[in-house]
Amino acid sequence: MNGMPKENTDSNFDVIIIGGGLAGASLACTLSGINKETSPPFKIAVVEAHVQTTDSHPSYDDRTVAISYGSRNIFDSMGLWSSLASHAESIDTIHISDRGHFGVTRLTKEQEGVEALGYVLENKRLGQHLYQAIDNSPFITLFCPAELVSLQQDKNQVSIDMMIDGKKQQLKGQLLVAADGNNSQVKRLLNIGSSQKTYQQTALITNVTPGKKHHHVAYERFTDSGPLAFLPMQGNRCSVVWTLSPERAESLKVLDETAFLAQLQERFGFRLGQFKRVGSRQIYPLSLQSATQMVQGRVVIIGNAAHSVHPVAGQGFNLALRDISLLSEMVADAYRARADIGQSAMLQRYALLREDDVKRVYRFTDTLVKMFSNAIAPLAHFRSLSLLMVDLVPDIKHQLANQSMGLSGRLTRLARGLRL
Numbered sequence: 330m331n332g333m334p335k336e337n338t339d340s341n342f343d344v345i346i347i348g349g350g351l352a353g354a355s356l357a358c359t360l361s362g363i364n365k366e367t368s369p370p371f372k373i374a375v376v377e378a379h380v381q382t383t384d385s386h387p388s389y390d391d392r393t394v395a396i397s398y399g400s401r402n403i404f405d406s407m408g409l410w411s412s413l414a415s416h417a418e419s420i421d422t423i424h425i426s427d428r429g430h431f432g433v434t435r436l437t438k439e440q441e442g443v444e445a446l447g448y449v450l451e452n453k454r455l456g457q458h459l460y461q462a463i464d465n466s467p468f469i470t471l472f473c474p475a476e477l478v479s480l481q482q483d484k485n486q487v488s489i490d491m492m493i494d495g496k497k498q499q500l501k502g503q504l505l506v507a508a509d510g511n512n513s514q515v516k517r518l519l520n521i522g523s524s525q526k527t528y529q530q531t532a533l534i535t536n537v538t539p540g541k542k543h544h545h546v547a548y549e550r551f552t553d554s555g556p557l558a559f560l561p562m563q564g565n566r567c568s569v570v571w572t573l574s575p576e577r578a579e580s581l582k583v584l585d586e587t588a589f590l591a592q593l594q595e596r597f598g599f600r601l602g603q604f605k606r607v608g609s610r611q612i613y614p615l616s617l618q619s620a621t622q623m624v625q626g627r628v629v630i631i632g633n634a635a636h637s638v639h640p641v642a643g644q645g646f647n648l649a650l651r652d653i654s655l656l657s658e659m660v661a662d663a664y665r666a667r668a669d670i671g672q673s674a675m676l677q678r679y680a681l682l683r684e685d686d687v688k689r690v691y692r693f694t695d696t697l698v699k700m701f702s703n704a705i706a707p708l709a710h711f712r713s714l715s716l717l718m719v720d721l722v723p724d725i726k727h728q729l730a731n732q733s734m735g736l737s738g739r740l741t742r743l744a745r746g747l748r749l
Contacts, residue, residue: 340499345487345506346376347505348507348508350632353508361466362657362748370467393449394449398736401448406746420545425549425550426549447547472493472498472500510633511633530574531614532572532573532578533572537590554573555571569593571593572615593607623683651741654742689737
């Protein structure tokens, strides 16, 4: 990512996207596909506060992102998967277990008849490809680094004032999309609140090199302190998401490599052999957050700005991509029909259609955290029986796999592998 905005003197756009992280950049690339079959050009502005380099942007750090099979279809429909595929490690099996108890569930690509249950990509790699696509598109203009100062809207348009290169500049459009994360400036300017549930847990994120080959298996291991996930990466590494108390996470972060690997080995076991190396370690507080509104006037809120979930099942970015997929489809249909892409009826319908999926992911992740972060003996026995039942009953296992692959509920054109 070179982070250099295109030279632009125009202030009028069809869509203004606030936030150029994974969600905002993906939306911009998706919407640019409208131009394949339409005229006049559909113009997109992306306003991003952080300098767009993989070393400085918080969305493009050393973390990885789990891409579900449904999300892979979305990227394929966007025309990006062909360039991303060589950097993605497939998840062929998901192994779910409860530390110290007998129940185990395995989901496999063969059982579901797909080429992979999902994929693992490094954030940096994904960010590089998204911004290359933005740079190559004549229909996307990047304003960066730019600070959103104010927002106004009426029945015909939405406009923003931003500071860029020390000067105030105004942009206008028919639709504004807030993709500016948990601490959304758009939500603050519109006085949109959030309901929040703090888990009193922290995710310690790193990667390790195991002694054995991972064979494209993703492990979700539940422990009395919280879930521990190992995701297969290229180079026979594993991305680790370890849920802990804040105090425990801080103490583990500063251990030397040998001591840290010993602690991790004790928690995970030896399915992957003796751990050899560990990468840099970062910690992030965990919570469930939901905006009180997904739509206000000509403004739509997507991604982490709208809903932030526990990383227990790798659902967060996939949920954002399903926001993007539906919104893009509805905007494309309206634009081709020469209708107002910021009309209230369409945006309210978008919010209504997204409601079931969002609630389903909230329930799914929240139930897993509650059920599997508890050392009470009767509940532990129930967990074991539940995992065993899922493994033995094909219909239940298929439902769990569909949820993991992002194939539950209504599928958009992009999720079905079709173009906008």
